[in-house]
Amino acid sequence: MAEARVGDLLVGDVGGTNCRFGIVRPGDLQASAIETMKDDRFAAFEDAVAAYLEMTGARPERAVVAVAGPVRDAAASLTNRAWTIDAAALARRFGLGAVELVNDFVAQAASLPHLPPDALRRIGGPEPRPDAAKAAVGPGTGLGVAALLRAGGEWLPVPSEGGHVELAAVNDREAAAFAQIRRARGRVSAEHVLSGPGLARLHQALHGGAELPAAQVSERAAQQDPAALETVRIFLSILARFSGDVALTFGAGAVYFCGGVLPKLIGFVDPEAFRSGFEAKGPHAEMMRETATLLVTSPVAGLIGCAALARQA
Template sequence: MTAAAQIPAPPVPAPAAGRPWLVADIGGTNARFGLVDSPAARPRDVHRLSCADHPDLASAALAYLERAGGARPGAACVAVAGPVGGDRIRLTNARWDCSAEDTRRRLGLDRIEVVNDFAALALALPRLGAGDVRPLGGPAPAAGLPMAVLGPGTGLGVAGLLPLPGGGWAPVSGEGGHVGLSPLADLEIEVLRVLRADQGAVTAECVLSGPGLTRLHGALARVHGAAAVPLSAERICAAADDPLCVLTLEVFCALLGGFAGDCALTLGATGGVFVGGGIAPRIAGVLQSSDFRIRFESKYRMTDYVKDIATVLITAPTPALLGAAARLDQCLETAR
């Protein structure tokens, strides 16, 4: 018996009046939605909804569409914070677990694309303008070369972007945030010992994320023999007059710089390494004055290699929506 033939996906309809594209960025905490009226256009009517307020993706999307005036999109691209494969849409750090096909039907779509959120963020990189970024050291990004993007938020995402021989770009996504943490300074090694005693294995995401900031703050308190009330990432980022919070951010930025350098080496991202996510833009000033770039370049025999790579902070408010729109553009171009 031969295997059943794969049913080709329906074509992506071009966005038109009354039938825009729906783009979404679904994180562990928030879901962001927007509408795209024409190819290469930036999303409009962008709104954020709490994932906890809705049982699944379709319910959140329907609530957004009602808020956006009752638009009836013809196609959608959904960027999700988790592995992508098959029909299931699962989030690593949230409770949503739903079917892409069921979501398509409930929204009345001709086509739905589901991509990893950092693959979408990678696809957004060529569309970022000067007002969407802030330099973090090194030269300017190099056009037409491989790039990497990483970002601490509810979790820690990583992706690459490779130029294609005939033009265009291909994202490379994985679960790079779950690699092991690589401390360098003595204080970082002491923190790692404390965290390992608590939970065994310590990945990069265990520290370089919102929940990770809370863990790092608590571990630093214990290393210094101080009592500390557990604080949220928001409180730590905002507490500029608290010495322990200041130290927490300094250590966080240094570790993030080392991790960014590892990503540059692993992906060969000679076009630039971009930092996004929910936390980095909130601490832009701290990040620029920290040891981030020093640690990025501290790669022993590869120091000269990484010195020639740009590091850039993404300050655009919803860059993954740009990448989701770029993915639908790719589908439209492939069908022509």
């Protein structure tokens, strides 16, 4: 059970499927008393916070919470869940001196300089340059995108809703699948394809039949099912190209893959093929060859990012 200590910080990482919480001591970045909770257990986010505090006995003085959705006027609505989170309401209910809400991928981006080497796995390409701009791309329940830029000796996170940009097909097979997704969704955003639900949607568009959950698509691919293997291969090809576009957009020297989908598919990644798609940017191919691609394997990167943002405040 966590003790109440002066200056304790509650950190939270709230996605469309899970909430993760921890407590950070003053001056630290690593959280203790980490708990992960299924969103479906709670009618509202405040109920999840209350359950965590009761479970751990923690009595933090302030909070930084990363939310899977845009933050405006100290409030946020989750993109993939009917939750509204209000900083002032959280402060009142739990007696917190200050509550800061940030986009979840702002927190992911803020964590990147502070991750230990064993929390990163390089996907081909070069080692990252320490002071180069960084981009975070995360297929999960949705698709998060953010950047971290160096300015005046400080790391500055840049929020983005880049996961909702339009996605382009590059061959007839993709074009046919995208046409089906467009008829069903009205448009083809990157998130419509490059997410857990997107993997399921892509498989159905490519192969018909009932929509399989993403977990079943990856399980069938692991069993060498040809249809599932094709879906995963096309998904990874699109992800490589999209992440290259993100690197160009932010002038990033490295792209870090976060979220829950790619770790489950990493065994299918051919680094050479992935880098080929990532680097295929015409006149900027040489610059792309110097841009690193890495998988973030730490499940608590978002909490580290929240602590880093609190330290900068």
